[in-house]
Amino acid sequence: MSGQVEDQSKLERVLRSGQLAVTAELNSPDSHLPESVHRNALVLGSLCDGINATDAAGASVHLSSIAVSAILQKAGYEPVMQMSCRDRNRIAMQGELLGAAALNIKNILCLTGDGVHTGDHPEAKPVFDMDSINLLKTARIMEEEGRFLSGRKLESNPKFFLGAAANPFVPPYDFRPLRLKKKINAGAKFIQTQFCFDVTRLKTYMDSVNDMGLSEKVFILIGVGPIKSAKSAQWIRSNVPGVVIPDAIISRLKQAKDQVAEGKKICLEIVQQVIEMPGVKGIHIMAYGQEELVPEIIAESGILDNRNNNI
Amino acid sequence: MRMFRLHPALLELIYKGTVAFLSPGKSLIVRSRIINRGLILAEHLFKKPVFDCQMCGQCVLHNTGMICPMTCPKSLRNGPCGGVRTNGNCEVKPEMTCVWVTAWERSKQMPIYGPNINVIMAPLDRRLQDTSAWANQLSGRTEIIQDEWSS
Numbered sequence: 197m198s199g200q201v202e203d204q205s206k207l208e209r210v211l212r213s214g215q216l217a218v219t220a221e222l223n224s225p226d227s228h229l230p231e232s233v234h235r236n237a238l239v240l241g242s243l244c245d246g247i248n249a250t251d252a253a254g255a256s257v258h259l260s261s262i263a264v265s266a267i268l269q270k271a272g273y274e275p276v277m278q279m280s281c282r283d284r285n286r287i288a289m290q291g292e293l294l295g296a297a298a299l300n301i302k303n304i305l306c307l308t309g310d311g312v313h314t315g316d317h318p319e320a321k322p323v324f325d326m327d328s329i330n331l332l333k334t335a336r337i338m339e340e341e342g343r344f345l346s347g348r349k350l351e352s353n354p355k356f357f358l359g360a361a362a363n364p365f366v367p368p369y370d371f372r373p374l375r376l377k378k379k380i381n382a383g384a385k386f387i388q389t390q391f392c393f394d395v396t397r398l399k400t401y402m403d404s405v406n407d408m409g410l411s412e413k414v415f416i417l418i419g420v421g422p423i424k425s426a427k428s429a430q431w432i433r434s435n436v437p438g439v440v441i442p443d444a445i446i447s448r449l450k451q452a453k454d455q456v457a458e459g460k461k462i463c464l465e466i467v468q469q470v471i472e473m474p475g476v477k478g479i480h481i482m483a484y485g486q487e488e489l490v491p492e493i494i495a496e497s498g499i500l501d502n503r504n505n506n507i
Numbered sequence: 508m509r510m511f512r513l514h515p516a517l518l519e520l521i522y523k524g525t526v527a528f529l530s531p532g533k534s535l536i537v538r539s540r541i542i543n544r545g546l547i548l549a550e551h552l553f554k555k556p557v558f559d560c561q562m563c564g565q566c567v568l569h570n571t572g573m574i575c576p577m578t579c580p581k582s583l584r585n586g587p588c589g590g591v592r593t594n595g596n597c598e599v600k601p602e603m604t605c606v607w608v609t610a611w612e613r614s615k616q617m618p619i620y621g622p623n624i625n626v627i628m629a630p631l632d633r634r635l636q637d638t639s640a641w642a643n644q645l646s647g648r649t650e651i652i653q654d655e656w657s658s
Binding site: 282286308309310311313314322324325326327328329330333337361362363366367368370371374375377378381382390437438440 | 580581582583584585586587588589590591592593595598599605607608611612624625627629630631633655656
């Protein structure tokens with residue numbers, strides 16, 4: 197990969213140093229006040245190597261991901277700006293990519309996006325002018341060839357650290373590693389997966405990913421998170437697209453005296469198992485509504501013990 | 508006519524045959540407005556009932572298991588999103604099987620174009636909506652659009 201070390205984002209440097217990385221998802225506020233972003237970032241703690249600024253997560257409107265990322269950047273955090281294809285066409289997306297680079301936001305997570313039906317404006321027009329793979333490649337063309345898709349030259353090439361999502365837990369299972377390969381070919385340098393509650397399924401996926409040599413080409417962070425209760429697990433299962441929670445986990449939560457503690461315990465067990473897996477380079481914590489648990493999960497999993505930050 | 512759908516390997520042969528049959532008349536097809544309209548009509552009559560064709564004008568059926576990716580509610584041309592349900596159905600339309608679950612299964616039955624499911628497809632040129640995909644392919648327009656994305 198070209199570029200000087202100082203061109204690299206902090207997240208990229210951590211991953212390239214061969215150490216396990218931890219990212220976490222920020223709850224984007226329904227507010228224009230920078231303090232709201234600071235407050236939500238503070239809960240996540242200062243240990244994360246990257247904080248994801250969601251782009252109208254679940255197709256519900258919140259403060260924009262570029263604004264959240266810029267506020268995080270200014271406050272000394274490392275933002276991972278999410279960009280979904282649901283709400284913009286290619287003109288808006290290229291402008292926004294350039295805007296991110298102008299604000300020194302390098303980590304861009306390119307997503308297709310949930311359908312508008314899941315969110316708070318189901319009557320809105322779903323755009324999907326491009327898909328996540330086209331978006332990745334667009335960013336890469338801007339970065340490597342210094343031009344827009346139209347061919348018009350940029351004054352200077354922006355620098356990105358491009359990421360994409362993967363969901364090994366939903367069909368067509370045997371196509372998922374090939375889709376990952378397609379994303380790598382389009383320009384993805386890191387991957388953050390959907391929530392992992394099924395370690396066996398992840399193992400099968402990682403085995404094929406390793407056999408195909410893909411884990412040497414991309415940094416894979418596994419999505420994890422604590423579930424608050426059996427009831428909340430049921431709700432997530434039926435309302436959040438792409439999240440698979442096996443029955444065994446729901447019954448374990450049901451039987452627990454303290455469901456919050458059990459949810460955290462399950463999460464920690466999953467973290468231990470996934471970081472042992474060949475090809476896994478870190479975790480991505482999504483603790484919606486329980487963000488205060490993120491520093492505890494990082495500390496108790498020991499994932500950042502022995503961390504060397506002089507990189 | 509929907510029964511054609513059952514045989515992806517046969518459909519890819521029909522596709523290959525159609526291209527071979529139309530290719531010699533390429534220059535005429537590209538220039539003649541009457542032939543162009545005729546092709547649009549033929550695509551309406553054949554591709555609509557068989558594939559539920561949306562007339563995007565940039566047909567990639569042979570690269571997507573002979574299933575039209577434009578019938579995906581997110582019109583994804585590069586593979587399934589992460590929202591597919593565990594039963595293989597669509598996130599947006601729960602009663603419908605995910606287009607890409609079907610596309611992947613069918614690609615595996617297609618010896619000629621099946622492996623093309625791994626090629627990065629260009630985003631649509633929206634100006635070609637309701638034009639003839641066959642004419643666009645013969646004129647080389649589709650190839651020009653696709654070129655920078657698959658390289």
